[in-house]
Amino acid sequence: MASALATHAENWPQFRGSKGGVASDDPALPDAWSTTQNVAWKIDIPGRSWSSPVVWGDHVFVTTAIDTAGDKALRPTSEYIGRSGGGTMTFQDLENQKTPIKWVVYDVDFKTGKIRWQQDAATAVPAQTRHQKNSYASETPVTDGERVYAYFGNVGLFAYDMNGKLVWSQKATPVKTRTGFGAAASPILHNDRLILVNDNDEQSYIAAYDKRTGKELWRTNRDEHSNWSTPFIWQNDRRTEIVTAGTDKIRSYDLDGKLLWELKGMSIYAIPTPLAADGLLYITSGYPADKVRPVYAIRPGAVGDITLKADQTSNDFIAWSNPTIGPYNPSALVYQGCYYTLIDRGFLTCHDPKTGKELYGRQRITMDATSFTASLWAYNGKVFALSEDGDTYVMAAGPEFKALGKNSLGEMSLATPAVANGSLIIRTASKLYRIGQTK
DSSP states (O other): OHHHHHHSOOOBOSTTTTTTTBOOOOTTSOSOOOSSTTEEEEEEOOSBOOOOOEEETTEEEEEEEEETTOOOOOOOGGGTTTTTTTSOOOGGGEEOOOSOEEEEEEEEETTTOOEEEEEEEEEEOOSSOEETTSOTTOSOOEEOSSEEEEEETTTEEEEEETTSOEEEEEEOOOOOOGGGOOOOOOOEEETTEEEEEEOOSSOEEEEEEETTTOOEEEEEEESOOOOOOOOEEEEOSSOEEEEEOOSSOEEEEOTTSOEEEEEOOOOSSOOSOOEEETTEEEEEOOOTTOSOBOEEEEOTTOOEEOOOOTTOSOOSSEEEEESBOOOSSSOOEEETTEEEEEETTTEEEEEOTTTOOEEEEEEESOSSOOOOOSOOEEETTEEEEEOTTSEEEEEEOSSSOOEEEEEEOOSOOOSOOEEETTEEEEEOSSEEEEEOOOO
């Protein structure tokens, strides 16, 4: 394993890594695993959290929210089918926390699985409710190898050095979210700035903070209600942009928070994170009960309002669009000449990323799983989809659908895995696994 770490060292510093879920090909990466097969280590992580792990060198960072009165049992995913995923939601789907929550950041040793340090960021009774499919720690941390930055919705931003020392913190003012669903959008880094989007039902905004001091550098208000999409840094051949998905509009800002361009025509909930590949930017949303579930492929250089007219599917800056293939939760994937969409209820579609031409329509991944929240990832010519039941389905990459296998961990999972240093880091409801080829 030491030689693999030296030869194929790769960090995974943020939600979906640096390449939108695509990892570098590496013969050390596993195709098959279980709770015992190809498990380098597994550890218990207390509390309830659907944030993703992030990796830098031999540091694995993960966050959680621990109910000081003890966690309640997880509801089976079958209870959400036709409810939160299909449009009908009742008050019983909300969790109104009455006891204090402890928000915790862990640094786990990549090689051994031992916890290097843990820091309690805050302890309080949450100011707002959450959907039971959400958690009070769904935002993925981000790291630059010098510090790890953790954001917890209505609690605040926290920066720790690699030894676990708190460098700075910024408290957050509690705000209401749509239907009481809670928060989920993760922070991102660009050079010396930490970027955060807080879309809520009081006053939405995008802000930048000095990553060294926590000082707010700028804040731009957004005419948006609640969304859960992580912003995206798009470094194209024209400029660097901060791209945000929203219910009202897609918006792109420059590095000082000035609006560059905008686009109407999204689903009523914006959750998937934008991504870029081969010169195009891809943005999507797809609430199942909405007639509009779009995908847009956007060229660099846009200015002003680039919204499509009623009879258009493209224009000067929109290379192609499709009004009905957007997913609800999982972010899309571009890999080896294919644009993949994972529909929450277990269907995979494939389109040409340059033209939007359908390569294959909806293919049911399996009859065994009908609920997917984690985003797709890919390596070694394979595409992976993790179901809420904790089963990862393996498909061959390419313009023809072909199922290759199933790897089960036997426990609910909504968090998107990390891929780094020849290993896969998977989070389930109670555990963190490092999956790697073992003798």
